[in-house]
Amino acid sequence: MRISLFITCYNDTLFPETGQAVVRLLERLGHQVDFPLEQTCCGQMHYNTGYQQEAMPLMRRFVEIFCNAEVICVPSSSCAAMVRDHYPKMAESTGDTALIQAVNNLLPRVYELAELLVHKLGLEDVGAYYPHRVTYHASCHSLRSLHLGDLPLRLLRKVRGLDLVELQDVDQCCGFGGTFAVKMGDVSAAMLADKIRCVEDTRAEVCTAVDNSCLMHIFGGLHRLRAGVRTVHLAEILASSEEGAGQ
Amino acid sequence: MSIRVGQAAEAPPFQKAALPLLDDTQLRKNVRHATNVITRKRAAVVGEQHDWQQLRASASAIKEHTLRHLDRYLEQFEKNCTAAGGHVHWAADADEANRIILDLIQQQGGKEIIKVKTMTSDEISLNPALEAAGIHPHETDLADMIIQLGRDKPSHIVVPALHKNRQQVREIFMREMGLNELGDRPEDLTTAARNYLREKFLRVKIGFSGANYLIAETGGVCVVESEGNGRMCLTLPETLITIAGIEKVIPTFRDLEVFLQLLPRSATGERMNPYNSLWTGVHKGEGPQNFHVILLDNGRTRILSDQESRQTLRCIRCGACQNACPVYRQTSGLAYGSIYAGPIGAILTPQLFDMQHAQTLPYASSLCGACYEVCPVKINIPEVLIHLRGRVVREQQSSANLEAIGMKVMSRIFSSRRTFESAQRLGRLGQWPFVSEGWVKHLPGMLGNWTEVRDLRPMPAQTFRTWWKNRQKQKLKLEDSPGTQVSQKPGLKENHHA
Amino acid sequence: MPDTTNTREAILHRIRTANADAPSSDYALIERAYQQSASMDRAEILKTFADRLHEYDAHVTEATQQTVPAAIAEVLRRNHQHSAIVADGFPPSSLPEGVHWQQESELNTAEGAISGCEVAIAHTGTIIIKGSRRITLLPERLLCVVYASQVVETVPEAFARLQPLAAEPLTFISGPSATADIEMTRIRGVHGPRFLDVILLQD
Ligand code: SF4
Numbered sequence: 001m002r003i004s005l006f007i008t009c010y011n012d013t014l015f016p017e018t019g020q021a022v023v024r025l026l027e028r029l030g031h032q033v034d035f036p037l038e039q040t041c042c043g044q045m046h047y048n049t050g051y052q053q054e055a056m057p058l059m060r061r062f063v064e065i066f067c068n069a070e071v072i073c074v075p076s077s078s079c080a081a082m083v084r085d086h087y088p089k090m091a092e093s094t095g096d097t098a099l100i101q102a103v104n105n106l107l108p109r110v111y112e113l114a115e116l117l118v119h120k121l122g123l124e125d126v127g128a129y130y131p132h133r134v135t136y137h138a139s140c141h142s143l144r145s146l147h148l149g150d151l152p153l154r155l156l157r158k159v160r161g162l163d164l165v166e167l168q169d170v171d172q173c174c175g176f177g178g179t180f181a182v183k184m185g186d187v188s189a190a191m192l193a194d195k196i197r198c199v200e201d202t203r204a205e206v207c208t209a210v211d212n213s214c215l216m217h218i219f220g221g222l223h224r225l226r227a228g229v230r231t232v233h234l235a236e237i238l239a240s241s242e243e244g245a246g247q
Numbered sequence: 248m249s250i251r252v253g254q255a256a257e258a259p260p261f262q263k264a265a266l267p268l269l270d271d272t273q274l275r276k277n278v279r280h281a282t283n284v285i286t287r288k289r290a291a292v293v294g295e296q297h298d299w300q301q302l303r304a305s306a307s308a309i310k311e312h313t314l315r316h317l318d319r320y321l322e323q324f325e326k327n328c329t330a331a332g333g334h335v336h337w338a339a340d341a342d343e344a345n346r347i348i349l350d351l352i353q354q355q356g357g358k359e360i361i362k363v364k365t366m367t368s369d370e371i372s373l374n375p376a377l378e379a380a381g382i383h384p385h386e387t388d389l390a391d392m393i394i395q396l397g398r399d400k401p402s403h404i405v406v407p408a409l410h411k412n413r414q415q416v417r418e419i420f421m422r423e424m425g426l427n428e429l430g431d432r433p434e435d436l437t438t439a440a441r442n443y444l445r446e447k448f449l450r451v452k453i454g455f456s457g458a459n460y461l462i463a464e465t466g467g468v469c470v471v472e473s474e475g476n477g478r479m480c481l482t483l484p485e486t487l488i489t490i491a492g493i494e495k496v497i498p499t500f501r502d503l504e505v506f507l508q509l510l511p512r513s514a515t516g517e518r519m520n521p522y523n524s525l526w527t528g529v530h531k532g533e534g535p536q537n538f539h540v541i542l543l544d545n546g547r548t549r550i551l552s553d554q555e556s557r558q559t560l561r562c563i564r565c566g567a568c569q570n571a572c573p574v575y576r577q578t579s580g581l582a583y584g585s586i587y588a589g590p591i592g593a594i595l596t597p598q599l600f601d602m603q604h605a606q607t608l609p610y611a612s613s614l615c616g617a618c619y620e621v622c623p624v625k626i627n628i629p630e631v632l633i634h635l636r637g638r639v640v641r642e643q644q645s646s647a648n649l650e651a652i653g654m655k656v657m658s659r660i661f662s663s664r665r666t667f668e669s670a671q672r673l674g675r676l677g678q679w680p681f682v683s684e685g686w687v688k689h690l691p692g693m694l695g696n697w698t699e700v701r702d703l704r705p706m707p708a709q710t711f712r713t714w715w716k717n718r719q720k721q722k723l724k725l726e727d728s729p730g731t732q733v734s735q736k737p738g739l740k741e742n743h744h745a
Numbered sequence: 746m747p748d749t750t751n752t753r754e755a756i757l758h759r760i761r762t763a764n765a766d767a768p769s770s771d772y773a774l775i776e777r778a779y780q781q782s783a784s785m786d787r788a789e790i791l792k793t794f795a796d797r798l799h800e801y802d803a804h805v806t807e808a809t810q811q812t813v814p815a816a817i818a819e820v821l822r823r824n825h826q827h828s829a830i831v832a833d834g835f836p837p838s839s840l841p842e843g844v845h846w847q848q849e850s851e852l853n854t855a856e857g858a859i860s861g862c863e864v865a866i867a868h869t870g871t872i873i874i875k876g877s878r879r880i881t882l883l884p885e886r887l888l889c890v891v892y893a894s895q896v897v898e899t900v901p902e903a904f905a906r907l908q909p910l911a912a913e914p915l916t917f918i919s920g921p922s923a924t925a926d927i928e929m930t931r932i933r934g935v936h937g938p939r940f941l942d943v944i945l946l947q948d
Contacts, residue, residue: 009661012711013671014704019711035715041661046654048614050636054658061662144616173573177613184262184611185696190269190577191613192700220701223686277928284929301778308775315767318760331912337753389935390926406926413927433927437935444936449853465912475882475922475937482878493756498772500911504904505779507917508869515925518797519869522937523917524878530914533876544756552763 002032003116004069006062008076009041015212021239022075022113028241029126036065044082049179052090059090063102071120072110075235077210078178080112081145112142113235114151114210124154129242131161135204136234137195137218138170139211152210152234159237165202169194176217192221199229207231258584260607265582274410278402278579281409282570288516289567289621296512306505307625310561313498314551320463320496321542327466331528333538340545341371348373348455348488349380351539355486357382357453361444363470363477364388365457366404366564367490367543369586370599373455384455385447387476389440396423402580402588405514405566410579444476454484454535458491459563460506461540464499467527468540471510473520481524487535493542494560506563509623513565546599555634559594561624566591568618568628574611583608590618594631597639606643609635649692668712675706783898790867790898795945797870801920802933803941813890813946814841817859820888820942824857830884832860832877839890852879857886858938863910864903865896871919872943873903878916887938889918892948 003026007019023033043058062083066072074080084107091103117123136156142148156164175181175191182188195218199207207222207229209215215231222229258264268274293299313320325335338344352360360377362368362384374384374395386395390408394401397419401407408416417431420439429439456477460469468489470477481487497506503525511520529538550559569575569589580588584605585596593608609632618628643651660670681687687703689695697703783790795805808816818841821829828845830852840846840859847855858880862872872889874881881887897903907915922937933939 007711009667013674014706016707016709016711016714020714023715035712037712037716038664040664040667043661046658048633048636049650049654050609050633050638050640051651051654051658052633052637054654058658058661140613140615140617144620171617173613173615173617175573175613177615180610180613182693182696184265184574185699186262186269187265187574187577187611188613189700191573194573216703217701220697220703223702224700281929298779301780305775305777305779312770312772312775315764315770317764318757321757321760337756339752339755343752387936388926389924393926406929408926409929411927416927433930433932436927437924437932441935448936462911467912473922474924474926474935476935478878478882478916479936482882493760500908501901501904504901505777508779508900517919519866519871519917519919521801521919521921521923523915525915525917527912527914530876533914534878542756544759548756548759548763551760554766 001121002034002070004034004036004066004072006039006042006066006072006074006079007035008074008079011076011212014216015233018075018212018233018235021233021235022073025126025235025239026073028239029121029123034069036069038065042079042082044079045178047082047086047090056090056094059087060099063087063091063099063106066110067102067106069109071116072106073113073116074110075113075210075233076212077112077139077142077146077148078213080110080115081141083107083110085145112146112148112210114142114148114155115146117155117238118151125158126155126238128159128238128240129161130159130237130240132206133163133165133202133204134206134208134237135165135167135199135202136170137167137174137199137207137209137214139209139214140173142210143171148210152208155234155238156208160242162237165204167202167207168198172198174214174218176214178213181217188217189221192217196221196225196227200227205229206237208234208237210234258605261582261584261611262607264584265578268578268582273412273415274579274581275577277410277412278576281403281406282576285406285516285570289512289570290516292512292516292518296508302505302509303623303625306509306563306623307561309497309502309505310624311558313496314494314557314560317493317496317551320498321493323463324461324466324496325542327463328528328540329466331466333466333528333540336539336541338541338543338545344371344490344541344543344545345373345376347541348490349376349382351486351488352377352382352453353380355453355537357451357486359383359385359447359451360453360455360488361385361387361447361451361480361484362391362455363457363472363480364391364407365455365490366586367457367492368455369401371490371543371545373490385444385451387444387448387480388472389437389474389476392440392444393419396420400581401586403566403569404564404580404587404589404591410581444479448476448479448483452484453486453488454480456480456487456489458489458495458540459510460503461491461496462500462503462527463496465527467500467525469503470524471507471520472522472524473515475522478522478524481526482534484535486537486539488539488541490541490543493544493547494562510563510565513567513621513623550598553598556594556598556631558626559591559598559631561626562591562595563624564591565623567621567623571617571621572612573615573617574613583611590628590632591626594626594628594635597635606639609639671706671710675708678705779901780899781901783902785867785898787893791893791896791945793898794865794867794870794896797867798920798941798943801870801941803870803920803943805943805945807945807947809947813839813944816944817841817888817890818844820944821857824886824940824942826856826886828855829857829859829888830855830880832858832874832880835859835861835890849880852883855884857888858884859888859890861890862895863915864906865891866900866903867896867898869900869919871900871903871917873907874916874918875910875913878914881916881918882937885934885938886940886942887918887921888942888944890944890946892946894948896945
């Protein structure tokens with residue numbers, strides 16, 4: 001299958017290793033990955049902060065770039081949710097029938113990574129090897145927008161060597177929330193404190209999730225405390241193999 | 248009287264109001280305990296209700312239908328209530344409602360009223376208005392009484408005193424009821440409340456209530472409660488005054504079969520709350536013989552005219568969104584500067600105030616969606632929050648603030664590959680003043696809120712796209728060199744896009 | 746009294762303006778896919794009803810038409826009650842001898858009240874009483890006599906039965922009066938009856 005990668009702006013800029021892992025993983029599974037270089041951002045930050053007008057051209061841009069893709073893989077549940085939850089309404093509001101049509105055609109081909117693997121490719125065991133104690137944080141968008149349910153856990157359970165520990169209050173928000181983390185910094189910090197307590201209680205060395213945004217926030221707090229826990233995107237765990245993590 | 252919905256007008260921004268609350272360890276412990284208990288109970292009774300989603304769907308459909316035909320149903324309610332001996336009044340805003348209520352009480356020569364919990368009366372600041380006119384309102388709901396006697400503010404829709412623990416309640420009761428001795432078991436405190444109020448229930452001639460539902464078909468009213476104080480206020484006095492927002496009307500008696508299954512499970516985690524009272528106008532020989540209903544607009548018609556946020560009016564005030572909200576759970580309702588706190592407060596308060604106040608409330612959410620998930624009438628609160636943020640941004644647009652400028656710049660950056668890539672390069676260079684020992688620990692301005700409690704990894708030397716481009720180049724090289732098999736032609740279709 | 750006629754017109758006008766774009770929707774077409782009829786057999790329904798009442802801390806006694814006076818006497822004896830006030834319309838033939846039956850004027854000092862009901866709901870442990878709102882509220886104890894045939898499984902079934910009484914004063918009672926306002930601890934009996942007894946009559 002030819003899979004087009006929408007890496008997302010912050011993964012591109014801040015977490016290249018996640019994108020590399022997605023490429024490695026999908027190629028290992030026998031698929032062809034394509035990365036349209038024109039892509040930038042889905043518009044989520046603008047849209048959610050109230051700058052809906054500014055998000056409009058970004059939506060159009062996304063649609064233009066990906067409209068012919070066979071399948072689009074988004075290794076970020078909040079960006080996938082942005083596309084799925086808000087693009088239709090945004091397109092609707094322009095009254096542009098061609099755009100509305102294009103969005104409707106595009107949506108069924110947009111997959112968050114775990115969805116792509118389990119639902120589209122029918123896989124749970126992706127042949128990964130990751131000999132670490134890991135806990136999984138269910139990000140809000142993965143849980144309540146995309147309804148991923150236990151898909152990421154099903155993938156993790158099939159990873160050889162991986163010791164999966166359940167996170168208490170797994171459905172509680174970590175306090176990231178995009179610009180919320182700075183606009184309401186103190187409340188966000190209080191929420192983070194709760195999340196960190198739960199992560200530390202697992203005695204895991206690695207906390208994973210399908211969103212680097214939440215992980216950046218969680219890790220930011222863990223690192224400040226020198227907690228000795230690192231955060232790793234699900235893609236990187238799934239891309240690891242006995243032959244080694246890197247290329 | 249002209250006391251306008253005071254509280255929110257003076258309310259500080261959410262992030263400021265939250266600060267002392269985050270430091271109040273007792274409050275946070277109390278709130279955490281209470282919300283945990285209700286959430287757990289709710290999950291259990293919702294879990295056993297196999298048709299929960301169907302009930303939610305019907306409830307939101309009934310509410311939506313009613314709102315779109317609100318004029319018809321209000322007129323029907325008015326006609327039937329009047330025919331049954333009730334009097335219906337209409338109030339455009341808080342002032343008008345307070346004036347009507349005051350007149351009704353003064354007509355009866357009343358100096359006191361007994362009140363059963365009504366959010367709406369708090370919304371219009373009825374108590375201060377009455378007190379200013381020399382009328383004493385007795386709150387009779389246990390929690391409201393704790394708040395009233397403790398001169399405190401409510402922090403939750405359903406359990407307004409959930410931020411107080413038993414020791415704190417005991418102190419308030421001993422002081423205000425003049426008791427020398429009182430235990431601190433909830434039983435002791437409830438008994439004290441019973442004894443304190445019984446005499447008032449039997450003596451005071453005017454009762455005051457809110458309404459959970461107004462039934463258009465019959466002109467009847469339904470009040471949902473637990474303690475029996477509601478029944479006292481609704482049946483013992485000679486005069487009963489009920490206030491209800493215009494969105495409280497439902498078409499038929501039968502619709503209650505939906506709402507009375509959703510509300511108690513959502514609100515208190517019970518299969519059914521101890522008491523529901525239904526009455527229609529005046530019943531001969533039964534209950535108050537002088538009955539008035541005040542239908543309050545106070546901003547509701549304005550909300551109705553906003554297509555995106557109209558759904559706010561479906562709310563049945565169950566408080567489930569508050570219990571589920573991770574922000575509320577940290578701050579309690581006291582940070583919201585309004586009786587409507589938590590997610591519903593974050594969307595309702597700014598709209599009731601026509602966005603003039605409480606501009607920070609739509610941002611008091613991480614958009615985690617827990618509220619939408621539990622809402623029994625399926626209000627998509629995150630969607631409304633985002634919509635209201637849009638309004639805040641539009642209204643602030645004139646004043647050039649840093650955030651707006653930053654957002655504009657970002658949207659320019661994202662508008663083309665070229666600007667995006669150069670911004671990535673610039674960012675990597677520009678970050679070095681802030682990187683020390685391999686980490687970003689201090690950022691300037693608003694971004695400093697990030698580094699206050701979190702480290703940040705600097706931007707890596709290579710972006711993903713640079714890595715990809717190099718990789719593609721290498722692949723092409725391999726392809727060109729004879730004897731190497733590369734089965735897949737790398738996708739270059741992106742080059743077709745300008 | 747301020748004249749609110751203008752306000753009324755203004756509010757209705759604002760509503761109509763706000764809803765000018767509303768497509769007319771038919772109330773009858775609102776989907777109701779929730780459970781509306783019984784799914785259990787009679788024995789299960791009655792058992793569920795009794796279980797729910799127990800969970801609310803209510804006391805349940807079973808009786809038949811013949812044994813009901815004795816059952817009432819037994820409940821009063823157990824509660825150390827020598828008097829009670831009886832709701833209007835309660836069949837005198839069901840009352841035992843040797844009890845002081847009080848008048849409504851004695852309501853505030855009554856030890857307990859006895860009433861029948863219109864419908865009861867097994868699923869939620871709810872008893873619905875028409876009228877008698879004060880009598881069933883002020884005394885410390887309420888004794889309610891429920892016929893097995895009055896018990897339905899679901900809330901919607903109860904509403905179907907109550908439809909003819911839709912404009913009557915109705916009270917839904919689910920257990921004794923209670924509060925959880927202090928630390929979310931459920932406490933029985935705030936202002937309403939502290940104790941609820943139910944006699945379930947096989948008919
Ligand atoms: S918004 Fe929904 S969950 Fe929140 S109080 Fe209203 S009805 Fe309940």
